[in-house]
């Protein structure tokens with residue numbers, strides 16, 4: 001905790017004492033900086049207590065953005081269990097956002113599509129998740145431990161997203177995420193298992209951050225981008241470079257959804 005406070009102090013000294021409307025954690029290939037003006041920037045490596053170096057596709061910078069009249073704290077990069085981190089370490093950005101008094105968190109990620117409607121390019125508002133990481137960010141944490149996750153992901157933003165998605169021709173769905181530790185992709189048999197368990201999409205992230213956010217009392221929206229069909233659903237091999245490319249090519253639509261979310265969710 002003292003390190004989180006030290007990290008928050010550093011952010012305040014670099015960015016000023018800002019009242020953020022929203023924090024966003026950007027997954028592989030996601031870019032929010034192009035939606036607004038960058039008011040401040042610092043490498044993750046400067047933050048006390050930062051758990052690890054970023055992985056390719058994650059620039060590893062903390063940004064202070066102005067998007068219209070909103071202030072956004074953007075984590076351009078995240079921490080994953082497949083880097084050898086605990087779920088608690090992976091949730092570092094959420095604890096930092098909490099220490100900076102943020103109360104809304106948008107979590108984004110590239111995901112593989114499992115259900116038929118989850119084709120590449122589709123955006124998915126998370127309805128719920130299956131935590132198959134074998135870890136929980138609240139393990140070893142001081143109480144609260146027994147946190148209620150029955151309504152973890154906000155659903156009331158769907159209409160404002162759909163109002164933008166429809167006219168812009170953006171495919172927007174709702175779905176359940178399965179989080180696996182990775183870093184290998186799944187086998188076709190594992191994808192068939194996940195489908196039978198009720199998962200619509202699969203990734204290696206989001207869940208530690210979402211659970212920590214619930215424990216910290218933050219409102220959470222989960223928005224995933226399907227970058228590939230999951231293993232066994234296509235003849236093509238899975239490749240992280242394609243995941244990054246699919247993320248980058250969806251930056252226009254993501255920007256539109258992001259602005260709609262900022263406009264509406266932050267006025268609720």
Ligand code: GMP
Pocket residue numbers: 028109110111112113180182185186202203204205227228229230231238239240243
């Ligand atoms: O390309 C790997 C990165 O994108 C990881 O950070 C995953 O969270 C995400 N990802 C994209 N597609 C898939 C997939 O098919 N399966 C899993 N487990 N993660 C994926």
